[in-house]
Amino acid sequence: MMMMIYGFMYKIKNLIMGLLDKKKKKQEEHQKTVNKKQEQIEKQRQNELDKLRTQLSPNEIQYLINLIGRSDFKGTDLQTVFSITAKLQNQLNS
Numbered sequence: 147m148m149m150m151i152y153g154f155m156y157k158i159k160n161l162i163m164g165l166l167d168k169k170k171k172k173q174e175e176h177q178k179t180v181n182k183k184q185e186q187i188e189k190q191r192q193n194e195l196d197k198l199r200t201q202l203s204p205n206e207i208q209y210l211i212n213l214i215g216r217s218d219f220k221g222t223d224l225q226t227v228f229s230i231t232a233k234l235q236n237q238l239n240s
Contacts, residue, residue, distance in 0.1 A: 207238045 202210070211234050219227050 202234075202237065204238055207234050210234055211238070 211231060214227060214231050214234075217227075
């Protein structure tokens with residue numbers, strides 16, 4: 147009789163431990179998924195910040211074009227200024 151009870155309790159213990167292991171595994175998988183999503187969101191946020199730091203807005207481009215237009219450049223600078231201005235205009239129009 148005692149051996150039957152011990153065997154039954156052993157089976158129950160194994161069943162409970164198996165269920166707990168499954169639950170723990172599900173929680174770990176869920177946490178991995180959440181962590182991946184957070185990493186993707188952070189990466190996207192960082193990309194957007196980098197873009198804001200490095201790309202000129204249309205207003206900034208227009209300001210630079212107007213500033214260049216009002217400036218007086220020497221002959222040696224004209225080709226470089228023209229090239230830069232053309233690039234700015236292309237960025238503004240695209």
